[in-house]
Amino acid sequence: MATNLAALLYLAAGVLFILALRGLSSPETSRRGNKLGMLGMAIAIGTTLAFKVEEWDALTLGLIVAGIAIGGIIGAIIARRIPMTAMPQLVAAFHSLVGLAAVLVAAAALYAPQAFGIGTVGGIHTGSLVEMSIGVAIGAITFSGSIVAFTKLQGLVSGAPVSFAGQHILNLALGIAALVLIILFCSSESHALFWALTVLAFVLGILIIIPIGGADMPVVISMLNSYSGWAAAGIGFTLENTALIITGALVGSSGAILSYIMCKGMNRSFFNVILGGFGGESAAAAAGGPAGDRSVKQGSAEDAAFILKNAGSVIIVPGYGMAVAQAQHALKEMAEFLKEEGVKVSYAIHPVAGRMPGHMNVLLAEANVPYDDVFELDDINSQFPNTDVAFVIGANDVTNPAAKSDPSSPIYGMPVLDVASAKTVLFVKRSLGSGYAGVENQLFFKDNTMMLFGDAKKVTEEIVKAM
Amino acid sequence: METAVIDPIIFRLSIFVLAIFVGYYVVWSVTPALHTPLMSVTNAISSVIVVGALVAVGVELVTGEEMVSKILGFAALILASVNIFGGFLVTQRMLAMYRKREKPRSED
Numbered sequence: 324m325a326t327n328l329a330a331l332l333y334l335a336a337g338v339l340f341i342l343a344l345r346g347l348s349s350p351e352t353s354r355r356g357n358k359l360g361m362l363g364m365a366i367a368i369g370t371t372l373a374f375k376v377e378e379w380d381a382l383t384l385g386l387i388v389a390g391i392a393i394g395g396i397i398g399a400i401i402a403r404r405i406p407m408t409a410m411p412q413l414v415a416a417f418h419s420l421v422g423l424a425a426v427l428v429a430a431a432a433l434y435a436p437q438a439f440g441i442g443t444v445g446g447i448h449t450g451s452l453v454e455m456s457i458g459v460a461i462g463a464i465t466f467s468g469s470i471v472a473f474t475k476l477q478g479l480v481s482g483a484p485v486s487f488a489g490q491h492i493l494n495l496a497l498g499i500a501a502l503v504l505i506i507l508f509c510s511s512e513s514h515a516l517f518w519a520l521t522v523l524a525f526v527l528g529i530l531i532i533i534p535i536g537g538a539d540m541p542v543v544i545s546m547l548n549s550y551s552g553w554a555a556a557g558i559g560f561t562l563e564n565t566a567l568i569i570t571g572a573l574v575g576s577s578g579a580i581l582s583y584i585m586c587k588g589m590n591r592s593f594f595n596v597i598l599g600g601f602g603g604e605s606a607a608a609a610a611g612g613p614a615g616d617r618s619v620k621q622g623s624a625e626d627a628a629f630i631l632k633n634a635g636s637v638i639i640v641p642g643y644g645m646a647v648a649q650a651q652h653a654l655k656e657m658a659e660f661l662k663e664e665g666v667k668v669s670y671a672i673h674p675v676a677g678r679m680p681g682h683m684n685v686l687l688a689e690a691n692v693p694y695d696d697v698f699e700l701d702d703i704n705s706q707f708p709n710t711d712v713a714f715v716i717g718a719n720d721v722t723n724p725a726a727k728s729d730p731s732s733p734i735y736g737m738p739v740l741d742v743a744s745a746k747t748v749l750f751v752k753r754s755l756g757s758g759y760a761g762v763e764n765q766l767f768f769k770d771n772t773m774m775l776f777g778d779a780k781k782v783t784e785e786i787v788k789a790m
Numbered sequence: 791m792e793t794a795v796i797d798p799i800i801f802r803l804s805i806f807v808l809a810i811f812v813g814y815y816v817v818w819s820v821t822p823a824l825h826t827p828l829m830s831v832t833n834a835i836s837s838v839i840v841v842g843a844l845v846a847v848g849v850e851l852v853t854g855e856e857m858v859s860k861i862l863g864f865a866a867l868i869l870a871s872v873n874i875f876g877g878f879l880v881t882q883r884m885l886a887m888y889r890k891r892e893k894p895r896s897e898d
Contacts, residue, residue: 333841340835341812347820347828350888357827357885360835361878371841375848383848386864390847394871401872402879410826410884417833417877420869424839427866431846435859438849439842450799548829555836560802562842568802572809574832577817581825674822681825685884693891699822 325374330565332370337569339363344573350694367566407689408646411678412476415544419469421551422528425462425558426521429455432561433517439562445512451561452509458557459517460501460524465550467528472543475532476678482537490534491598497527535597538643540678541585542596549578581680588674590726590737619755622773624785627749630773631657632790634711634747636667638703640740641683642676644717644752648779654716655690657787669706670697671740673721704741713745717779719752723764734762748772751782827884834877840870 339359346356376384405413432439432455433447441451474480501523508516535543556571586593622630631637639658645651658668670692676683687697707713715722718740725732726739742748743766750772766772775782820828846863849856 336838337809340838341809341816343831343835344813344816344820344828347824347831349821350824350885350890353824353827353885353888354882357831357878357881360831360881364835364838364874364878367838367841368844371844375844378850379848383860386847386860387844387867390843390864390867391871394868394873395875397868398872398875398877399879402876402883405880407884410830410880413876413880414826414829414833417830417873420873421833421836421839424837424843424866424869424873427862427869428839428842428846431849431859431862431866432842434862435846435849435856438845438856438859444855544829548832551836552832555839556806558839558842560799560806562845563798563802564841565802565805566838567841568806569809569812570835570838572806573813573816574836576810576813577828577832580814580817581829584822584825672822679826679829681823681828684823685826685887688884688887688889691887691889694823694888695891697823 329370329374332366333564333566334569336363336367336370336566339366340566340570340573344577363566406649407685408649409477410685411540411544411682412473414679415469415473415476415547418544418547418551419466419473422462422465422467422469422547422554425551425554426459426466428558429459429462429561430517430521433512433514441561447512449509452512453505454557454560456505456508456517456520458554458561459521460505461550461557462554463521463524464528464531465547465554467525468532468543468550469528469547471529471532472540472547475537476540482540484536485533490530494527494530497523497530501527531597537678539589539596541588541675541680541682542582542593544679545578545581545585546597547578549575549582552576552578585675585680588738590734619767620770620773622749622775624775624782625789626773627775627782628786628789630747630749631661631666631712631714631786632664634661634666636710637661637669637712637714638706638710638742638745639668639670640713640715640718640722640742641670641672641687642716642718642721643678643682644719644779646677646682646686646717648717648781650716650778650780650783651686651690651692653780653783653787655687655692657783657790658692658696660787660790668696669703671700671703672697673700673718673740674738676718676721700738700740707741708744710745711747713740713742713748714751715742715748716751716783719764720762722766723762725762725765732762742766743769746771749775751775751777751779753778823888824885827881830877830881830884834874834881837870837873837877840867840874843867843870 343356343360346352436442436447504520552574559567722742724743726734726737843866849859
């Protein structure tokens with residue numbers, strides 16, 4: 324009876340998690356959704372505590388209270404202090420924790436199977452061993468892969484792809500070795516093989532992520548999100564816990580869909596991205612140095628202020644450069660000023676702008692930009708021809724018309740924001756350097772383009788001052 | 791395979807497969823503007839793995855082996871707790887920032 328009740332409560336937790344994701348279909352319902360998610364988590368934890376507490380001694384209770392308190396305090400402090408611009412690396416770090424927790428729980432189940440009801444030491448059910456080994460392998464890959472992603476996003480290591488000869492062969496060989504280890508482990512329940520599998524998966528996780536360049540991080544983060552879900556589901560099967568199985572499936576498919584959306588935003592296949600090595604960060608050209616013999620029109624902040632003030636409509640196109648320079652607040656100030664002058668201001672967001680899905684939206688929300696002024700690519704692209712000024716700030720490849728006109732370009736076919744068809748394009752950029760794809764942007768050399776060289780935040784502040 | 795009893799793992803597998811489909815449709819309905827909160831909240835909910843950590847910490851000590859479990863479980867409990875609190879709170883902080891235009895102008 325008690326077991327059935329517990330199972331029903333876990334099911335309820337799973338349903339609440341579904342509702343938490345469902346709430347994200349619009350900003351109005353999202354806050355309530357998040358609360359339902361918290362409630363689901365409280366039910367899951369409360370159920371486990373309530374049905375186990377009588378078996379526990381004082382040491383166990385002390386450890387549980389301490390563990391939740393330590394983790395909870397650290398988590399709460401991080402959540403409060405983290406700047407919004409650091410969100411991609413925070414999410415990567417959180418993925419690594421889920422991965423490592425999956426590894427630890429699987430190991431704990433291996434050493435004390437009776438506590439999990441999956442057999443005895445040396446006699447764990449084969450099915451449980453299979454679930455456990457899959458969970459631990461994916462968990463370990465998620466952990467080390469997310470650590471690499473974190474160090475790249477945090478700038479601790481270069482974002483450039485690391486590739487070497489025979490890389491894919493090596494990864495394939497390690498992948499096959501992991502499968503062999505899983506089979507051997509499942510037939511022997513050898514602890515040594517378990518740890519060998521874990522270490523191998525750690526190495527594999529690192530090797531999978533290092534060849535992927537910094538600007539492909541939106542795909543990497545989504546992919547690791549998906550992996551963390553599958554790892555959780557694997558452990559859920561071991562624990563025979565419905566909440567965990569449902570959650571794992573939800574998170575797994577969520578990450579997979581986000582990866583798909585990001586790949587589509589770059590017009591590249593998933594395999595093309597994960598095999599990596601795409602366009603290393605090209606050495607940025609010296610600031611202001613014109614490339615080749617074509618000339619660009621360079622403007623001052625005063626010129627830009629004049630053009631913006633006299634425009635009827637302005638579309639702002641933010642990119643990763645805005646995040647790096649933390650220019651969102653200055654940008655919002657500029658937009659406010661323009662609105663007071665009667666200018667219609669909207670924002671256009673490309674799916675892969677920034678380093679993670681939805682990165683730009685969060686930064687704009689942080690700067691108090693109302694979300695109904697912010698539009699997705701498909702919704703706003705037709706507006707550019709009727710727009711007086713496109714204000715591109717820290718974006719590059721996502722505006723490159725070569726994606727439509729030049730079949731030889733590496734980014735040909737990628738959906739781009741049609742800024743070139745606006746009457747005037749103001750391009751805020753540090754230099755004439757090409758984007759991560761290593762492609763020169765023809766937009767710089769067009770007659771209706773004015774370049775504003777400098778740090779995104781500084782330039783925007785100067786424009787506001789000049790207004 | 792003579793018996794008519796279905797292995798319980800089949801039921802769990804059914805839940806799993808159906809939940810993937812639920813996830814598929816629910817996630818496609820998430821507005822792209824909220825993709826970052828989606829990632830942080832999925833992060834938080836996948837930390838429901840904490841239930842496994844709790845069981846591991848609660849293991850009864852009979853031989854030395856269980857101590858390993860207890861320690862591993864304790865470490866997992868801390869990690870999962872960081873994620874639960876961090877994930878939900880940072881999501882809440884983000885979602886609180888999304889606001890509508892104060893005076894809605896023409897509907898278009």
